[in-house]
Amino acid sequence: MGDTTTAEAARQQRRRRLAYGALTLFALLYLGPFIIQLATSFKTDPDAATHPLSLWPNPFTMRSWKRIFGFSSDSSVDFVRWLFNSTLVAVCITVGRVSLDSLAGYALARLKFPGRKLVFGLVLATLAVPGVVLLIPRFLVLKQLSLFDSYPGMILPIAMDATGIFLMRQFFLQVPESLEEAARMDGAGVFTTFWRVVMPLVRPGLITLTILSFQGSWNEFSFFLVSTISPKYYTLTTGLANLSSGSLGSGTQYPLNMGAALLTTLPVAVLFFAFQRRFVGNQMAGAVKG
Amino acid sequence: MTTSTATTIDVPPTESDRQKRRRLIREQRKLNGRQGIAGWLFVSPALIGLLVFLIIPIIVALYISFTNWNGASNPLGGSAKWIGLDNYKKLLTSDSLTRTNFFRSVRNNFYFVLFVVPAQTLLALLLAVLVHQKALKGRGFYRTAFYFPSVTSSIAITLVFIFLFQGTGAVNKLLDLVGVKGPNWLQDQRGLFHQILRIFGVDSSPGWGKHTVMGLHLWDWLSGPSTSMCVIIILAVWTTSGTFMLMFLAALQNIPEDVMEASQIDGATTRQRFWRVTVPMLRPTIAFVIMLGTIGTWQVFDQILLAGKTNPTMSTPAYLTYQLSFQNSAFGTGAAMAFLLFMLIIVLTVIQRRFLKEKV
Secondary structure (H helix, E strand, O other), X not given: OHHHHHHHHHHHHHXXXXXXXXXXXXXXXXXXXXXXXXXXOOOOHHHHHHOOOOOOOOOOOOHHHHHHOXXXXXXXXXXXXXXXXXXXXXXXHHHHHHHHHHHHHHHHHHOOOOOHHHHHHHHHHHHOOOHHHHHHHHHHHHXXXXXXXXXXXXXXXXXXXXXXXXXXXXXXXXXXXXXXXXXHHOOOOHHHHHHHHHHHHOHHHHHHHHHHHHHHHHHOOHXXXXXXXXXXXXXXXHHHHHHHOOOOOOOOOHHHHHHHHHHHHHHHHHHHHHOHHHHHHHHHHHHHHX | OHHHHHHHHHOHHHHHHHHHHHHHHHHHHHHHHHHHHHHHHHHHXXXXXXXXXXXXXXXXXXXXXXXOOOOOOOOOOOOOOXXXXXXXXXXXXXXXXXXXXXXXXXXXXXXXXHHHHHHHHHHHHHHHXXXXXXXXXXXXXXXXXXXXXXXXXXXXXXXXXXXXXXXXOHHHHHHHHOOOOOOOHHXXXXXXXXXXXXXXXXXXOOHHHHOEEOOEEHHHHOOOOEHHHHHHHHHHHHHHHHHHHHHHHHHHHOOOHHHHHHHHHOOOOHXXXXXXXXXXXXXXXXXXXXXXXXXXXXXXXXXXXXXXXXXXXXXXXXXXXXXXXXXXXXXXXXXXXXXXXXXXXXXXXXXXXXXXXXXX
């Protein structure tokens, strides 16, 4: 009897050690590329080419970062402008999505209006359209409305989304109806009820939607690719893609590329660490719903 | 007038009740009317946006797929000519270079899906099970590490992978350490299955392999993913497994504790418990992950544009759609290809739904 328990304990210990080993190996595989990326951004071009695996820049240089932030005589690549464009566009799209999706989500959750079922069906149907199918339609409509290659053209078409409407609707459905009735008894109009009573109650939903919208529009690539053509509208993603293809005459300057890619990753990374619990929670909630 | 006075005199209590009800109905109607107007006011900004920028353009693009529009003029004006099913015929039935390119891209994408979807599902499940262990220290750290690649920009991550997988890059340096000479990853167009067959002495197409199906030799259909596509396969598995891990974690947390305890008391080993209890209970989530994975992988685009622009073994229907339309100005053919891809995705989703539901 005693023998079996010690054998069992030994086996459990072995298993636990194996699990930790596997976890650490995976963590290395998942974070390693980012660490190499960070180290490379402080290397010189030849150093990056000959010692791609080394985590120790030799010699250590800030050249790439100086170029990225415009403190360099070589200003052929306008990163600061890309950063500005990415920020402007992502902020506008986020504001648009949070307000328009909330309004629509509330109407679909709570307001009884003729045609509600039809509108909801339409929203659900657009959810099913794969993004790849939208490249040509979006280019088409921007051309027709003379919005091609402009800030409004980059913002308006994606300033509302079916996913966000659906998400907000789910949150509004969870608000107890009695609260709205009470507000109405007190003589509050529909908008006042929405703004003063309901919106404060769905704050978790609003934060979720803000994070998802910002992350989505900051990382957006294919839509900006087909909605603009002038370099002055390059965002970090479209600019970076052009830089790497060598069309900006830079060849393969890996330290510069890695630094710029890191700059693209950073804001979302900060957001991710600040709201980590919510990020993770959302994905999990989404899974339960699915 | 008279009737109303009469009724007031006859039965005052019921009258007041009825009046009250009427007043309530009237108020409800007024409220409904107000809600009706408010509802439309609330929903219309988003709805108009979706109609103008999404739904109507999709319908117009469907029309474009039946024309020879070149992208320059007004597509609804006279310059785009209606050519019926010609674009679709060019892609499916006529013996043309366009068709060969299209079906080659379908082959490339098929192998991509075939490798990525099972790998990301299994890896996500493995990571979830590892992170879910009860006595694990540092769970938050591991979960964060595995999820992190999922939130970053596809463009930034692809650039990092291009750097890592150069001929003399970090990955090959690592392989050198264990005495393996790595290929020139992103330039290598040899198919994986062809390379495996070569080990067994088959290094060129046998006679039957020279038959042409949809513009491509049978031998080429059986190539497997090229070495360069394998880089994108690794990239895709690496960036998506974290998201799917979270879905599995949520599902694992929903498995009732007593089910696990009961099976433990019944003497089930850890392995038995995993295959006989955990996996069956996760079945709906597995089905969901496979479906999301399939829909996503058939649309791979950003990574190809960045890493495989000139590599025919990496082009995918999504990338070819872009190339045809925006670089060759053949918007009609590009639109037709996009809709074929759309239909393919819908058909696969429906089939998977039916197939996976039956098993649940």
